[in-house]
Amino acid sequence: MPTYTPPLRDMQFVLHEVFNVADEFKAMPAHAETDADTINAVLEEAGKFAAEVAFPLNIGGDTEGCTLDVKTHAVTTPKGFKEAYAQYVEGGWPALSCDPQFGGQGLPHTVNQCLYEMLNSANQAWTMYPGLSHGAYEALVAHGTDEQKKTYLPKLVSGEWTGTMCLTEPHCGTDLGLLRTKAEPQADGSYKLTGNKIFISAGEHDMAENIVHLVLARLPDAPKGSKGISLFVVPKFKVNADGSLGERNPIFCTGLEHKMGIHGNATAQIALDGAVGSLVGEPNKGLAAMFVMMNAARLGVGNQSLGLTEVAFQNALAYAKDRIQMRSLSGVKAKDKDADPIIVHPDVRKMLLTAKAYAEGGRALQIFCTLLLDKAHHHPDEKVRKNSDELVALLTPIVKAFITDNGHISTNACMQVFGGHGFIKEWGMEQFVRDNRINMIYEGTNTVQSLDLLGRKVLGNNGATLKKFGKLIGQLVEEEGVNEKMAEFINPLAYLGDQMTKFTTEIGFKGFQNPDEVGAAAVDYLRVAGHLVFAYMFARMAQVALRQIAAGSTDPFYTAKLQTARFYFAKLFPETATLMRTARSGSKALMDTDAALA
Numbered sequence: 360m361p362t363y364t365p366p367l368r369d370m371q372f373v374l375h376e377v378f379n380v381a382d383e384f385k386a387m388p389a390h391a392e393t394d395a396d397t398i399n400a401v402l403e404e405a406g407k408f409a410a411e412v413a414f415p416l417n418i419g420g421d422t423e424g425c426t427l428d429v430k431t432h433a434v435t436t437p438k439g440f441k442e443a444y445a446q447y448v449e450g451g452w453p454a455l456s457c458d459p460q461f462g463g464q465g466l467p468h469t470v471n472q473c474l475y476e477m478l479n480s481a482n483q484a485w486t487m488y489p490g491l492s493h494g495a496y497e498a499l500v501a502h503g504t505d506e507q508k509k510t511y512l513p514k515l516v517s518g519e520w521t522g523t524m525c526l527t528e529p530h531c532g533t534d535l536g537l538l539r540t541k542a543e544p545q546a547d548g549s550y551k552l553t554g555n556k557i558f559i560s561a562g563e564h565d566m567a568e569n570i571v572h573l574v575l576a577r578l579p580d581a582p583k584g585s586k587g588i589s590l591f592v593v594p595k596f597k598v599n600a601d602g603s604l605g606e607r608n609p610i611f612c613t614g615l616e617h618k619m620g621i622h623g624n625a626t627a628q629i630a631l632d633g634a635v636g637s638l639v640g641e642p643n644k645g646l647a648a649m650f651v652m653m654n655a656a657r658l659g660v661g662n663q664s665l666g667l668t669e670v671a672f673q674n675a676l677a678y679a680k681d682r683i684q685m686r687s688l689s690g691v692k693a694k695d696k697d698a699d700p701i702i703v704h705p706d707v708r709k710m711l712l713t714a715k716a717y718a719e720g721g722r723a724l725q726i727f728c729t730l731l732l733d734k735a736h737h738h739p740d741e742k743v744r745k746n747s748d749e750l751v752a753l754l755t756p757i758v759k760a761f762i763t764d765n766g767h768i769s770t771n772a773c774m775q776v777f778g779g780h781g782f783i784k785e786w787g788m789e790q791f792v793r794d795n796r797i798n799m800i801y802e803g804t805n806t807v808q809s810l811d812l813l814g815r816k817v818l819g820n821n822g823a824t825l826k827k828f829g830k831l832i833g834q835l836v837e838e839e840g841v842n843e844k845m846a847e848f849i850n851p852l853a854y855l856g857d858q859m860t861k862f863t864t865e866i867g868f869k870g871f872q873n874p875d876e877v878g879a880a881a882v883d884y885l886r887v888a889g890h891l892v893f894a895y896m897f898a899r900m901a902q903v904a905l906r907q908i909a910a911g912s913t914d915p916f917y918t919a920k921l922q923t924a925r926f927y928f929a930k931l932f933p934e935t936a937t938l939m940r941t942a943r944s945g946s947k948a949l950m951d952t953d954a955a956l957a
């Protein structure tokens with residue numbers, strides 16, 4: 360059976376020692392009171408909930424899955440899910456980073472980020488129920504009418520109701536411009552929605568008394584394509600004027616998908632049969648409104664893989680110390696045993712360190728990003744807000760795709776550490792691999808993320824935001840460029856930073872002549888950009904660790920951090936050279952292949 364220990368020390372290192380979040384919060388009136396002690400106390404309790412309540416339900420949830428009663432359209436979640444959710448609501452966790460005017464506790468997103476990392480390590484399938492509610496909350500805060508905010512936000516914040524995002528239809532996934540669900544205006548100002556959605560996460564369940572569906576649909580006179588999509592809020596139970604629950608709205612679960620992983624989460628087929636909803640935001644501008652939820656969800660999906668990478672690493676490390684097989688190539692290490700523990704073998708260490716480095720780099724990036732989000736929302740200086748917002752936009756596809764791809768690499772590596780036992784269910788490792796796999800697909804596949812990064816976020820503004828990130832690298836290089844001890848971290852970072860401009864310009868120029876060149880380079884490009892960002896994170900973490908050691912600290916944590924950073928730069932970062940080479944090899948080898956793909 361797997362185990363899980365919340366990585367509080369590493370979280371606190373990133374939060375307080377690398378990014379000094381409490382000082383940053385002091386500059387934001389909404390968070391000025393959030394000090395390090397408060398954050399640590401919240402995270403300790405959050406860790407207990409994750410490890411003691413959500414984690415023990417993970418394997419059972421996977422084995423049992425969700426069941427649908429086709430007659431009543433009711434979905435039953437796995438044993439214990441409902442009770443754990445009640446405990447979560449009772450503890451006030453859904454309200455953690457929500458606005459106090461809707462009943463929230465008003466803590467920074469950065470704290471919520473750490474809560475969710477731990478929940479995802481513990482039980483990704485369960486965590487998706489409250490996770491989607493938070494995205495629906497954010498979309499309604501940004502685009503809801505006063506009436507919608509009054510009706511839905513306090514219940515989403517308390518967790519009494521949960522949320523969903525209903526975009527996908529059988530014929531339309533990536534290309535939402537193809538969607539067909541119709542919304543007919545009614546005399547009373549409401550809309551009646553008719554259509555079929557598929558793959559709706561947490562689309563039906565027994566954990567909360569109402570479900571708030573955010574649904575994309577078309578008005579009768581809507582233009583074709585993505586410019587004709589509007590957003591609607593459609594509750595499972597209609598809500599009476601006094602806030603009590605009214606009659607059942609005809610938005611029904613008609614089937615549950617049988618899938619590879621996250622079995623504890625209900626992936627619902629949803630039929631809307633004249634379901635009553637209200638318009639969110641402006642007509643035909645629904646996609647822009649939904650993007651608030653989608654962007655939050657993209658950062659959330661990166662966080663799912665971060666959680667799985669961490670828990671897979673912890674279990675693989677424990678196993679590698681315990682399992683004995685063969686002797687070390689460099690001589691017997693455990694004389695008292697018949698063989699050495701497998702952790703002595705270089706490649707086993709490589710697998711472990713890969714997961715450790717991707718977890719620690721991912722944690723630093725996720726926290727960096729959510730701190731930017733807090734600044735974008737709450738910093739008093741408009742320039743800081745704008746700058747932070749632009750950086751989050753640039754980093755969002757990297758968080759989504761790079762961290763989930765790394766999650767795939769890491770959970771597989773950790774399963775491999777277990778040899779044949781990794782393939783056997785009771786060890787829990789194959790579940791981490793299966794659960795992680797969807798993270799590379801939903802919320803826009805990782806290919807789509809790479810097109811968003813290279814096409815829209817980089818080439819779309821002539822590299823202006825990328826240059827802003829480059830400026831951060833430049834500052835660090837200037838600060839540490841003469842520090843010999845930092846050279847092993849700063850030199851590769853500075854080198855890639857310099858190369859990035861030329862690399863981007865080259866692809867941009869080729870793409871100008873032939874757009875397929877962008878499509879051919881995008882996935883490799885995103886991975887190079889991901890390493891640029893991770894290299895910056897590791898250089899910042901190494902900087903703190905070196906300073907602590909120079910100041911006399913003997914805490915092994917700092918030595919471990921330096922060793923992980925060294926491993927990262929020696930064994931993972933160098934793939935950027937190959938990636939740049941394959942990106943530069945162009946589109947011909949892909950597109951001039953009609954015979955090969957005939």
Ligand SMILES: Cc1cc2nc3c(=O)[nH]c(=O)nc-3n(C[C@H](O)[C@H](O)[C@H](O)COP(=O)(O)OP(=O)(O)OC[C@H]3O[C@@H](n4cnc5c(N)ncnc54)[C@H](O)[C@@H]3O)c2cc1C
Binds near residue numbers: 534557800878
């Ligand atoms: C378990 C699960 C949960 C989900 N939860 C939700 C949910 O809660 N709400 C919701 O609305 N949806 C949800 N989805 C749907 C999910 O977001 C879509 O599956 C995803 O966006 C991809 O759409 P698709 O499956 O139709 O694939 P397609 O769009 O058909 O894509 C097929 C392949 O073509 C590639 N491709 C498509 N266009 C391009 C392009 N321009 N360039 C390069 N490659 C391209 C894709 O990357 C992919 O590899 C969920 C799906 C699953 C499986």
